[in-house]
Amino acid sequence: MATALQLRQQFLDGERNLGEYYHELLNRCEDVNHRLNCLNVVTSELAEATVAQLHSKLTSGRPKGKLFGLPIIVKDNICLKDHPTTCASRILNGFVPPYNATVIDRLLADDAVIIAKANMDEFAMGSSNENSALGLARNPRDLERAPGGSSGGSAAAVAAGLVPLALGSDTGGSVRQPAAFCGVVGLKPTYGAVSRYGLVAFASSLDQIGPLAADVHSAALLFDVIAGHDSRDSTSAQQSLAGAEENLKAGVRGLKIGLPREYFAAGLDAEIAAAITRVADWLKREGAEIREVALPHTKYAVAAYYVVADAEASSNLARYDGVRYGQRAAAHDLLSMYTETRHAGFGAEVKRRIMLGTYVLSSGYYDAYYAKAMKVRRVIMQEMLEALNAVDLLLTPTTPTTAFKLGEKTEDPLAMYLSDIYTVSANLAGLPAISVPCGVDAAKLPIGAQLIGRPFDEPTLFRAAAVIEASSR
Amino acid sequence: MNFEAVIGLEVHAQLLTKSKIFCGCSTTFGQRPNSAACPVCLGLPGALPVLNREAVNMAVKMILAVDGSVGMTSVFARKNYFYPDLPKGYQISQFDRPIGIGGRIAFEDNGVRKQIRLTRIHLEEDAGKSLHPEGHSEDFTRIDVNRCGVPLMEIVSEPEIRSPREAYLYLHALKQIVEHLGICDGNMEEGSLRCDANVSIRPVGETKLGTKTEVKNLNSIRGVEKALRYEIDRQIAIVSSGDRVEQQTLLYSDADGRCYPMRSKEESHDYRYLPDPDLVPLQLTPNWIATVQRELPELPLNRQDRYVHDLALPRYDAEVLTSSPGLALYFEETLAACPDAKLVANWIMTEVLARVKGNAAGIAGFAVEPARLGRLLEMIRSKAITGKIGKELFECMLADARPVEAIVAEKGLAPIADSSDLGGLIDKVIADHPKEVARYRAGQTKLLAFFVGQVMRATGGRADPAVTNELLRSKLAQSE
Numbered sequence: 006m007a008t009a010l011q012l013r014q015q016f017l018d019g020e021r022n023l024g025e026y027y028h029e030l031l032n033r034c035e036d037v038n039h040r041l042n043c044l045n046v047v048t049s050e051l052a053e054a055t056v057a058q059l060h061s062k063l064t065s066g067r068p069k070g071k072l073f074g075l076p077i078i079v080k081d082n083i084c085l086k087d088h089p090t091t092c093a094s095r096i097l098n099g100f101v102p103p104y105n106a107t108v109i110d111r112l113l114a115d116d117a118v119i120i121a122k123a124n125m126d127e128f129a130m131g132s133s134n135e136n137s138a139l140g141l142a143r144n145p146r147d148l149e150r151a152p153g154g155s156s157g158g159s160a161a162a163v164a165a166g167l168v169p170l171a172l173g174s175d176t177g178g179s180v181r182q183p184a185a186f187c188g189v190v191g192l193k194p195t196y197g198a199v200s201r202y203g204l205v206a207f208a209s210s211l212d213q214i215g216p217l218a219a220d221v222h223s224a225a226l227l228f229d230v231i232a233g234h235d236s237r238d239s240t241s242a243q244q245s246l247a248g249a250e251e252n253l254k255a256g257v258r259g260l261k262i263g264l265p266r267e268y269f270a271a272g273l274d275a276e277i278a279a280a281i282t283r284v285a286d287w288l289k290r291e292g293a294e295i296r297e298v299a300l301p302h303t304k305y306a307v308a309a310y311y312v313v314a315d316a317e318a319s320s321n322l323a324r325y326d327g328v329r330y331g332q333r334a335a336a337h338d339l340l341s342m343y344t345e346t347r348h349a350g351f352g353a354e355v356k357r358r359i360m361l362g363t364y365v366l367s368s369g370y371y372d373a374y375y376a377k378a379m380k381v382r383r384v385i386m387q388e389m390l391e392a393l394n395a396v397d398l399l400l401t402p403t404t405p406t407t408a409f410k411l412g413e414k415t416e417d418p419l420a421m422y423l424s425d426i427y428t429v430s431a432n433l434a435g436l437p438a439i440s441v442p443c444g445v446d447a448a449k450l451p452i453g454a455q456l457i458g459r460p461f462d463e464p465t466l467f468r469a470a471a472v473i474e475a476s477s478r
Numbered sequence: 479m480n481f482e483a484v485i486g487l488e489v490h491a492q493l494l495t496k497s498k499i500f501c502g503c504s505t506t507f508g509q510r511p512n513s514a515a516c517p518v519c520l521g522l523p524g525a526l527p528v529l530n531r532e533a534v535n536m537a538v539k540m541i542l543a544v545d546g547s548v549g550m551t552s553v554f555a556r557k558n559y560f561y562p563d564l565p566k567g568y569q570i571s572q573f574d575r576p577i578g579i580g581g582r583i584a585f586e587d588n589g590v591r592k593q594i595r596l597t598r599i600h601l602e603e604d605a606g607k608s609l610h611p612e613g614h615s616e617d618f619t620r621i622d623v624n625r626c627g628v629p630l631m632e633i634v635s636e637p638e639i640r641s642p643r644e645a646y647l648y649l650h651a652l653k654q655i656v657e658h659l660g661i662c663d664g665n666m667e668e669g670s671l672r673c674d675a676n677v678s679i680r681p682v683g684e685t686k687l688g689t690k691t692e693v694k695n696l697n698s699i700r701g702v703e704k705a706l707r708y709e710i711d712r713q714i715a716i717v718s719s720g721d722r723v724e725q726q727t728l729l730y731s732d733a734d735g736r737c738y739p740m741r742s743k744e745e746s747h748d749y750r751y752l753p754d755p756d757l758v759p760l761q762l763t764p765n766w767i768a769t770v771q772r773e774l775p776e777l778p779l780n781r782q783d784r785y786v787h788d789l790a791l792p793r794y795d796a797e798v799l800t801s802s803p804g805l806a807l808y809f810e811e812t813l814a815a816c817p818d819a820k821l822v823a824n825w826i827m828t829e830v831l832a833r834v835k836g837n838a839a840g841i842a843g844f845a846v847e848p849a850r851l852g853r854l855l856e857m858i859r860s861k862a863i864t865g866k867i868g869k870e871l872f873e874c875m876l877a878d879a880r881p882v883e884a885i886v887a888e889k890g891l892a893p894i895a896d897s898s899d900l901g902g903l904i905d906k907v908i909a910d911h912p913k914e915v916a917r918y919r920a921g922q923t924k925l926l927a928f929f930v931g932q933v934m935r936a937t938g939g940r941a942d943p944a945v946t947n948e949l950l951r952s953k954l955a956q957s958e
Contacts, residue, residue, distance in 0.1 A: 084524045097523070104517050106524060205523040210755035238526050239757050317755055320556050323567020324521050328621065343560055366558070366750035375752065 009075050009169040009223035016063070016074035023063070023074055027056050027118070030076055033167060034121060043142045043152070043161040044121040045081045045091055052076075052120045059116055070116030071230055077112060078162045078171040081122040082129055083214065084203040085109055092205050093137035094127045096325045096350025098332040106203020107238070108172060108214050108231045115230045120168065124158030127352045128322065129174055129207040131155045132182060132424045135415055136354040143411070144187055146450060150408040153183030153424075159217050160187040170227050171217040176207050177310050178403075178428025180215040181440035185403035185453025188442045190224040190470065191217045193428075195460045196435030197242035199228075200235030208317035209240075211310075211432040221441060221474045225249040225467045232463075242461065249467045257472050258292030260465070263396035267303040268427055274406045276446040281402050284443045284454045287476035288400070288469065298392045298399065303430060305381045307422060310429040312365050312378035318355075319362025325350060357418065386434040393436075393459045398469055401427050403440040403453035427455060437463045441470040443477050479718070480682045483710045484690075485645055486597075486637035487702075489652060490630045490672040491662040492604070493536045499603050499629035500527030500570065507668055511609075511622040519627035521566035526756050529554075533629040534760065536661040537577050537601050538770045540631060543655055543777055546581025546599060548767055554601075554757040558750040563606035563621050571602035571632075573751045577760065583635070584779055585651040586793065587644065594648050597634040604628040631661070637676065637687070642706035649673060649699045654778040658803040666698050673702055678723070679713045688713075689723040693737055695730050705730040709737050781806055789819035798827050804841040805831075808848050815852020818859045825855060829872055846875045854882045866939045867891055895942035897949055900933070903941075904949050907932045918954055926950060 007015065015021035031049050038044045059074055079085065082092045084102035086109070091097050105113075112119065126136040134142040134157025144152040145165040152161040156173025160183035163171050173180040175193035184191025192215045199214045206212060214231065218224035228249050235241040264285060269278055285295050327333030327346030334345030351359070365374035392399065404424055414421040431438035437460070440453040454473055458466040498505055501518035517525035541548050555573035578599030585592060606623040633652065639645050653671060656662035663670050673696045678688035693709055696702045708730075713723050728737035753759075776784075778800045785796035799809045805826070812822050830851070834841050846854075854875070858868045863886070874885050886892050894900055907929055908915055918925045929950050933941045 090523065092523070100523065102517070102522065102524065104522075104525075201524075202526050203524040206756075208755075237528060239528050240755075316752060320558055320568055320750070320752060323558060323560065324523070324565060326560060326562075326567060328562050329520065329565060330522075339562065363750065366752055368748050368750070371750075 006166045008220050013073050013075055023056050023060055037165050037167045041143045041145055041161050042140050043124050043158040045124050045139050047121045048088055048119055052118050055118045072115040072117035075117050075170055076120045076168045077117045078121045078123050078168050080125050080156050080159050080173045082174055082205040092128045093125045093139050095138045096331050100330045107200035107235045111231050126155035127355050129155040129176055129179055130354050130358055132421050136352055144408050149410055151411050153186035155179040157183045160184050160189055163189045163217050163219055169219045169223050172214055173217050174204055175213055175215050176211045177432050178425040181403050181428050184217055184440040186408035188451030189217055189219055190221050190441050192224055192228055192439045195437040197240050198232045200238040200241050202235055202237040206321040208314035211314055221470045225253055247464050249463045252464055253467055253471050255468050256291055257288050257469050260293045261396040262288055262293045263296050263298035263392055263399045265298050265300040265399055267300050268401040272405050277402045277452050280444045280452045281454055284473055291472050296396055300388055302385050302388050306385055306430045307426055309378040309381040310433055312374050315358040315362035316366050316375050319359045322359055382433045385430055389434045397465055399457040401455045403455040407446050407450035431457050437466055439466045439470050441473045443473055481679045481714050482640055482682050484637045484678045485639035486676040487635045488674045489633045491656050492670040493533050493629040493631055493661055495530055495532045495629050498627035499530050499533045500627050505628050509624055514624040520623055535770055537631050539659050539661055541578035541599055542771055542774055543659055544581035544583055546578045549577050550762050552577040552760045554754045555751045556754045559747050563608045570754055572600035576600035583648055583651050585647040587647055594638045595636040597636050599633050602630050604630050642703040645706050646699055646703040649702055658775055658778050677709050689725050692727045693730050701732055704735055791819055791823055795823045808841050811848030812852040815849055816855035816859055821855055821859055850882055863893055864939055893942040894937055894940050895945045900949055903936055904953055
């Protein structure tokens, strides 16, 4: 399959016809979805209307956007005007946002073609895409395995070769973990680098929209389009961001790269450990200096993460009460209307997290849980920033195992939560992190290498990711 | 046993910003239901709040005006509770780090200066309105979200208020301050200013607090005074009979002047506050505060003091004239054209206010602008016209927008000061009243006033009193 860059060029050069390409692509959506259930809705009409506009743009002399003609799939928690946004939850049944998320506006402004909304774990809560009211999605590398979550649909669509680009959202690893499971590139940008306006919130202080792509260059291209200040998001960074695509080929000579020893302890699959060691060697060969670093508070990251994320989730999901939109249960008084609506509307995992979050915020337990988790979060952030003073990047595995079997962990939420063990720290600290494929295990399942960088230093992440990608080919 | 009341007031003031606190929707009162609503104030999925700087400026103005300290870093928190007209399931408010800490509100109580300290001032968004239409066969509720996100400033007093009268004066002073600052229209009927009161009683001399009740739904300053009086009497009656006051929330009914229980404490909420992750902490700078400080107008109580000390006005006059910023401005602009403060004050408090009352345009739209009134009063002060003619002129000016001089000329109201014009008239008055002339000449010089009066009557009040006096005196002496 052509990369995003090649595809764009083919459209511009007239080597490939937009109309024919999309006719075929929209047909393929059905086939792929039949196998993978990675799409919640195919936005054919919107895609066709966009293609018609692009066609006339092609024949006129008007400037063409960076994503000209490129098909893209967005996770179904990103609001697309006049199209259902489900978050893979029954409670949002019938909800049609009258507005676009800021990232959607930016994609359209740069001439991308949105062709579908991707399946996901309900409200982005999960690590396997099995918590979807619209059914689980499958991993195209092995249909019996999970594509990862919660952006499993987006990652699967890219891995299946349906599209070169997709958007996911990453609260604790939800872009990087499925990217690793499916063998694609996934970036969790610096907190504040990409506007959250129009992203249905899970945990607002951790959520960040990120690109999933078939290759590093495409991911950089997509990141450059969606990043930048947005006056509609108060947490959106004011600073201007360096372009990630520009210096992509600058290599890693002179970069200091740290291996946090805590990330290579018990629980890590031996094949993955070996793969990351190999990645370190590649980077060294290309001129980087590899050092071991210590991040002793890493062991508290998952616990702190689930307290903070669930606390925010319990608050963010309070708005789904059946009063103004979505489905409403029939009841005889107000309280029953709320409880019945929420009982019928939310899945088990979402309910579990709402209850946990409500508990940790309640006045009697606030200090013991939420306040303490926030302190741990600050310590983790400081520790990581200090480490990143000494080195330019951290190199870690993305996941402790490769893609696990569907159903394997659904009965054990704690085991499921631990599949985010290497990714949550970057969210707690607001740091950018990328997962890039670096090989396969004995079962031919993809392995992801994770790089974590300094705030707003996505360009350096992409430089190193490009080296890993080139070396693994 | 003698009891004293312990009262703390929580006042919500709706800020006069053009748009809501976290979005661009209009705050105009009385719009069609649900017409001033956007994804942000509706709390639609994915929508995010962005803080309105104007609301911050207004809160800082208030904090500076009451000598509170501005929290350089304040934090917006979510106050979580379910309510049909609260679209997000939480209200964005400030909790442990409010924008204003401390401060005080001062007022005069029968010539005694008092002040009530403030605990805090914070910013928050208003909730929507549930409407329960009556006269329908089905039972249903309608929601109007226009008020969702309207900016409110909450001013919380220390429990230092000791009587309903003090509560009245405190609220009155607070209302005047927000009006003078131009940050709230002070309209309690429209809900721009809302008040909840915490009330308890204790035996005089006791320092421990009694069980308090919270009285809500107070929609006039007099209503607050009445409700507090009712509630204090109720609590005294309970305690005096040996019972205990139950901690509860009460609703005050204006119709019968009583308080009714709203909900008991079992339903009390655990709001599960958390810092709102959608809003970064509000960071103020010394520069920002200095800019607001420069825009700060003179406060009503300071103004009163100045009127009393510098203009020698009675306290009562000063209070009336500062009762609204518009009136104080009118007074001061009139004073610029006529320096007799007492004369200006008298005219404004009687002639002007009588006509402004009940007039929708208010003092700002009053037909006689301060400069014109000032010129009129200056003519009276310099005795160019008499007070009586002045009032006649004032009537004319209500309907006639021209300068007072033009009206004087047209209506022939200019005083007659020419001795040749007045001479013949005075001769006639003397000739018509021989008895009085004789008594005057016999030493009853007080009769001069009688002759002046006759001349005034003959001229319709236009005779210049000084010239008339002078001429009369000399003519009555001449004939001797």
